[in-house]
Amino acid sequence: xxxLSYLISGISLGSVYAIIALGYTMVYGIAKMLNFAHGDVxxxxxxxxxxxxxxxxxxxxxxxxxxxxxxTALGVVIEKIAYKPLRGTSPLAVLITAIGxxxxxxxxxxxxxxxxxxxxxxxxxxxxxxxxxxxLTISGETMVTIAACIVIVIGLSCFVKFTKSGKAMLAVSxxxxxxxxxxxxxxxxxxxxxxxxxxxxxxxxVLLCSAYPNLTPYTGSMPGIxxxxxxxxxxxxxxxxxxxxxxxxxxxxxxxxxYISSQxxxxxxxxxxxxxxxxxxxxxxxxKVSEKV
Amino acid sequence: xxxxxxxxxxxxxxxxxxxxxxxLVQILLATGSLSSLMEGLLVPLCTYVILAVSLNxxxxxxxxxxxxHAGFMCVGAxxxxxxxxxxxxxxxxxxxxxxxxxxxxxxxxxxxxxxxGIPVLRLRGDYLAIVTLAFGEIIKNVINALYVGRDAAGFHxxxxxxxxxNMAEDGQVILKGPQGITGTxxxxxxxxxxxxxxxTVFIVLNLTHSRAGRAIMAIRDNRIAAESVGINITKxxxxxxxxxxxxxxxxxxxYAHNLSSLTATSKNFGYNQSIMILVFVVxxxxxxxRGSIIAAVILTLLPELIRGVGDYRMLIYSIVLIVxxxxxxxxxxxxxxxxxxxxxxxxxxxxx
Numbered sequence: 001x002x003x004l005s006y007l008i009s010g011i012s013l014g015s016v017y018a019i020i021a022l023g024y025t026m027v028y029g030i031a032k033m034l035n036f037a038h039g040d041v042x043x044x045x046x047x048x049x050x051x052x053x054x055x056x057x058x059x060x061x062x063x064x065x066x067x068x069x070x071x072t073a074l075g076v077v078i079e080k081i082a083y084k085p086l087r088g089t090s091p092l093a094v095l096i097t098a099i100g101x102x103x104x105x106x107x108x109x110x111x112x113x114x115x116x117x118x119x120x121x122x123x124x125x126x127x128x129x130x131x132x133x134x135x136l137t138i139s140g141e142t143m144v145t146i147a148a149c150i151v152i153v154i155g156l157s158c159f160v161k162f163t164k165s166g167k168a169m170l171a172v173s174x175x176x177x178x179x180x181x182x183x184x185x186x187x188x189x190x191x192x193x194x195x196x197x198x199x200x201x202x203x204x205x206v207l208l209c210s211a212y213p214n215l216t217p218y219t220g221s222m223p224g225i226x227x228x229x230x231x232x233x234x235x236x237x238x239x240x241x242x243x244x245x246x247x248x249x250x251x252x253x254x255x256x257x258x259y260i261s262s263q264x265x266x267x268x269x270x271x272x273x274x275x276x277x278x279x280x281x282x283x284x285x286x287x288k289v290s291e292k293v
Numbered sequence: 294x295x296x297x298x299x300x301x302x303x304x305x306x307x308x309x310x311x312x313x314x315x316x317l318v319q320i321l322l323a324t325g326s327l328s329s330l331m332e333g334l335l336v337p338l339c340t341y342v343i344l345a346v347s348l349n350x351x352x353x354x355x356x357x358x359x360x361x362h363a364g365f366m367c368v369g370a371x372x373x374x375x376x377x378x379x380x381x382x383x384x385x386x387x388x389x390x391x392x393x394x395x396x397x398x399x400x401x402x403x404x405x406x407x408x409x410g411i412p413v414l415r416l417r418g419d420y421l422a423i424v425t426l427a428f429g430e431i432i433k434n435v436i437n438a439l440y441v442g443r444d445a446a447g448f449h450x451x452x453x454x455x456x457x458x459n460m461a462e463d464g465q466v467i468l469k470g471p472q473g474i475t476g477t478x479x480x481x482x483x484x485x486x487x488x489x490x491x492x493t494v495f496i497v498l499n500l501t502h503s504r505a506g507r508a509i510m511a512i513r514d515n516r517i518a519a520e521s522v523g524i525n526i527t528k529x530x531x532x533x534x535x536x537x538x539x540x541x542x543x544x545x546x547x548y549a550h551n552l553s554s555l556t557a558t559s560k561n562f563g564y565n566q567s568i569m570i571l572v573f574v575v576x577x578x579x580x581x582x583r584g585s586i587i588a589a590v591i592l593t594l595l596p597e598l599i600r601g602v603g604d605y606r607m608l609i610y611s612i613v614l615i616v617x618x619x620x621x622x623x624x625x626x627x628x629x630x631x632x633x634x635x636x637x638x639x640x641x642x643x644x645x
Contacts, residue, residue, distance in 0.1 A: 028419075034419065034422075036568075082615055082619070085619050085623040085625065085626070086618070086619060086622050086623055088624055089622045089623070089624060090579075090622065092352075092358065092571075092575050092579070093575060093618055093621070093622040095571075095575075096571070096572050096575045096576065096614070096618050097614075097615055097618045097619065099568055099571075099572060099614075100611050100612075100614035100615035100618060101611075101615060103607065103610065103611035103614065104608065104611035104612060104615065107607040107608040107610075107611060108608060110607070111604055111605070111608060221565075225426070225564060228423065229423060229426075229427065232419070232420060232423045236419065261438065261452070263434065263437060263438040263470075263471075264434060264435070264438050264452075266430055266431075266434050267430070267431040267434035267435055267438075270427035270428070270430050270431050270434075271427075271431060273423070273424070273427050274412070274424055274427055274428070277416060277420055277423075277424055278412050278415070278416075281415070281416050281417075281420060282420065283420075
């Protein structure tokens with residue numbers, strides 16, 4: 001039963017990575033930029049819930065709503081102030097600006113909340129599930145995380161496929177200029193993408209902090225970078241790819257922590273990523289890009 | 294007198310700036326007008342300049358985004374510290390030992406660059422970036438899990454702990470996993486640092502203006518065209534990548550011999566550090582060596598210079614970074630600067 005319980009907690013961790021990776025993948029697909037500040041939006045989401053629930057005493061449901069609203073607004077504002085002026089220039093310049101935003105968010109949180117870790121009370125109120133006569137216990141957080149990931153992936157896929165704004169997103173990611181000529185509001189679509197990505201980051205922040213209840217200004221950076229890895233792993237720009245990449249990454253990380261070495265687990269995760277990219281250079285579900293000569 | 298060519302003239306200005314800065318610092322040191330904090334920053338400053346210049350070779354001149362530069366620095370630092378600690382009693386001359394440590398560090402990092410470059414350089418763009426990031430993290434992680442000791446029978450390795458090294462009683466544990474290497478001789482001085490900076494700049498500038506350098510830039514500008522005129526793409530890519538890695542190793546040697554205990558944390562050798570180096574390169578201008586030097590110096594000194602604002606300094610630092618990037622790159626502001634006579638003149642001066 002040991003293996004099964006490691007596997008399930010791996011899937012749960014991977015689901016969090018997947019939700020974060022979705023934000024990365026969507027922003028990358030449309031704005032063609034690596035939003036390094038995404039991980040820190042997760043951290044802000046965590047603090048928003050913490051403030052709402054533990055400090056202001058609101059019910060958890062409202063707390064999550066507050067976090068989603070705060071992060072969505074934050075995402076749109078960041079896009080407007082820091083990224084929009086740089087649209088159309090070198091992607092590296094935008095990348096560095098994103099790093100600046102990431103430092104800004106970390107240090108703002110450091111000033112407001114202090115460097116000490118806040119212990120986060122789980123907002124998930126689901127009793128643990130006992131299977132096989134108590135030999136296998138699945139915590140409420142785990143179930144909620146996995147369920148949330150599935151709902152989000154299905155919802156997002158439907159949104160992109162069937163709604164007008166979703167189709168606009170696809171069009172902008174395929175060819176920004178052509179989309180503009182067809183009358184699509186490119187700026188609005190990009191802002192919408194940032195809003196959705198940041199709202200997902202808020203949910204990921206809540207789930208992450210419920211499962212690992214230590215909240216510091218640097219909470220988001222390592223999961224952020226791993227989720228980015230997961231997005232590349234699954235093929236960047238692809239929604240199901242982000243989910244597969246995230247879950248695989250979480251499972252590999254947890255299993256190698258349990259069976260090989262807890263110190264080397266990050267090294268193993270990254271080594272698997274390298275092997276996958278060498279075999280499939282655009283990730284598991286990535287599209288092959290043929291070159292025009 | 295023969296008229297100097299434009300590039301030679303330009304390069305001489307770069308060397309001149311470094312030497313002038315060195316003399317200025319020496320004067321400040323002699324008159325005692327430098328705070329001890331600033332004095333402690335001098336060697337790290339040289340380290341960052343070397344890192345920025347060497348990363349510029351990969352990012353600016355080869356045109357590939359690498360996010361694992363700190364990993365090569367880590368290899369150079371640990372290889373050389375390992376060498377120095379072992380040779381402390383064997384090589385009597387400090388100068389010779391440090392020189393050999395430099396060679397060891399640069400060679401180790403260069404070999405790693407070559408080994409990592411073979412698979413990595415097949416990828417392109419963001420995929421290459423994430424794989425270099427992954428390699429950097431792997432290097433840091435493995436060193437944190439590695440234990441090496443030495444006794445009369447030779448070296449012992451373990452991935453678990455000190456006890457499992459099975460050493461004789463007189464054995465000495467050199468690399469203690471997360472505790473790293475302690476007792477590295479403090480050979481790095483500001484003078485050594487500046488000499489290494491000059492050597493690094495000399496290597497990179499001369500490479501850029503050589504036949505090989507032009508081939509490398511041709512690959513950056515148009516890979517397919519470069520290949521079709523017979524440039525061996527793999528060879529030149531590997532060349533730029535491993536030289537860049539070796540120079541990062543040199544920076545690592547300088548870093549390691551400035552500290553008495555060397556540990557691999559995410560702060561000094563993690564991806565955050567790699568990104569910081571990338572910030573120097575992009576802010577200074579890709580492919581512009583002098584820009585990298587200036588950006589590295591300003592951004593390293595900035596947190597110290599604004600120490601007066603206390604807790605807000607890192608916040609201000611990040612805002613300055615964002616504003617500088619937008620001011621430098623935004624198409625609208627660029628157009629405005631073109632139209633504005635004050636900035637237009639400044640811009641021409643930069644390009645000359």
